[in-house]
Amino acid sequence: MKLLALDTASDACSVALALDQDVRYQHVVEPRAHGRLLLPMIRDLLEDAGIALQQLDALVLGRGPGSFTGVRIATGVVQGLALGAGLPVIPVSSLAAMAQGARRRDGASRVAVAVDARMQEVYWGVFAADQQGVMREAAPERVCTPGEVSLPPGPWPGLGTGFATYGEALREACGSSLQGVLDDSRLVDARDLLPLAETAWNENGAVAPDDALPVYLRDEVAWHKS
Numbered sequence: 001m002k003l004l005a006l007d008t009a010s011d012a013c014s015v016a017l018a019l020d021q022d023v024r025y026q027h028v029v030e031p032r033a034h035g036r037l038l039l040p041m042i043r044d045l046l047e048d049a050g051i052a053l054q055q056l057d058a059l060v061l062g063r064g065p066g067s068f069t070g071v072r073i074a075t076g077v078v079q080g081l082a083l084g085a086g087l088p089v090i091p092v093s094s095l096a097a098m099a100q101g102a103r104r105r106d107g108a109s110r111v112a113v114a115v116d117a118r119m120q121e122v123y124w125g126v127f128a129a130d131q132q133g134v135m136r137e138a139a140p141e142r143v144c145t146p147g148e149v150s151l152p153p154g155p156w157p158g159l160g161t162g163f164a165t166y167g168e169a170l171r172e173a174c175g176s177s178l179q180g181v182l183d184d185s186r187l188v189d190a191r192d193l194l195p196l197a198e199t200a201w202n203e204n205g206a207v208a209p210d211d212a213l214p215v216y217l218r219d220e221v222a223w224h225k226s
Contacts, residue, residue, distance in 0.1 A: 001201065002056045004042065005193040008034040008074040009066025009094040010115070010161075016190035017045045024049060025191050034073045042081075053085040058206055060197040062188055063091040064215045065123040065143065066115065071214040082209035089212035090197040090205055095125035099135040100192040102159050106182050110138070112151055114162025114170055117143050122162035122170070123217060124149050134199045143217040146170045155179035159186060 003018045013034045016025040026041045046053060061078040064071035071094075082089050095113045102108040108129075115123040124142050127135040138152060146162065146169035154177030163170055164184035171178055200206070 001058075001198055002051070003058055003060050003090075003194060003197055004045070004053070004056055005060035005062070005092075005190045005197060006038065006042065006074055006078065007062025007094055007097060007188045007190050007193060008038060008070040009062050009064045010070065010187040012187040012189070013037040013041065014062075014188060014190035015041045015045055016194060017049055018194045019049060019051065023191060023194065025189075027189055029187065034070050038073065038077055042077075053081060053087070056085070056087060058088045058090050058197070058201065060090045060092055060193045061212050062094045062097060062190065062193055063213070064094050065117070065141065065217045066094050066188070068216060071216065075212065075214045078212055079209045082212070087209075088206040089209050090200050091207065091212050092193045092196045092200065093125070093141065093215070094188045095123060095141055096127060096135055096137070096196055097188050097190075097192040098159060098186065099125065099127035100196055101186065101189050102157070102182055103129055103133060103135055104192060106157075108157055108182065110156055111135070111182070112156045112158050112174070112178065114146075114149065114158060114160045114166070116161040116165045120145060122146055122149065122166060124162070126151060126156065132199070134195055141217060147173050149173045151177040153177060157182050159183055161185060
């Protein structure tokens with residue numbers, strides 16, 4: 001498949017271009033710079049690969065949860081590009097992408113992802129690999145206080161900035177099911193959206209651009225289509 005994936009749900013501005021087995025990417029950690037960085041990164045990847053946006057099969061949106069501003073930026077850019085190029089969009093959970101990154105980088109078959117959500121809360125997701133090595137939800141994603149998280153019977157390694165900020169509370173809540181922390185500073189990498197997007201494509205998970213919406217997990221935040 002030919003896919004362009006982007007995620008700005010964290011401090012990282014991350015873009016990946018997959019042309020079948022050839023994957024190119026740019027990944028810059030620069031907080032509050034997504035609006036300035038994202039479009040030039042996309043342009044550079046497409047120009048270097050010698051491919052036009054219209055030649056892709058779909059765009060892939062890191063739909064959150066994460067930074068409200070960051071998720072809004074990615075959503076707006078994806079909607080605009082997809083509408084202009086006549087492409088469908090494949091929304092992918094940013095937490096699932098982090099779990100997929102643990103599969104790629106650490107060989108993890110299961111992982112509990114905790115991202116600092118501010119306001120004394122974490123974005124929490126629990127994922128396990130299927131037979132194809134794609135990370136699937138083992139429990140619904142949620143936003144909650146660190147003391148309210150829970151895990152299925154372990155062992156589950158942890159991942160994400162929530163463990164740097166609320167490590168003690170998370171360990172106490174998870175108990176013996178939590179088996180160490182892989183990395184408490186890792187951010188979303190757009191490369192890890194790609195296998196999840198291909199799986200979603202095969203399961204009819206692509207949507208029209210207007211239906212590619214952010215997921216905040218906090219009910220009080222609303223998104224209005226442009």
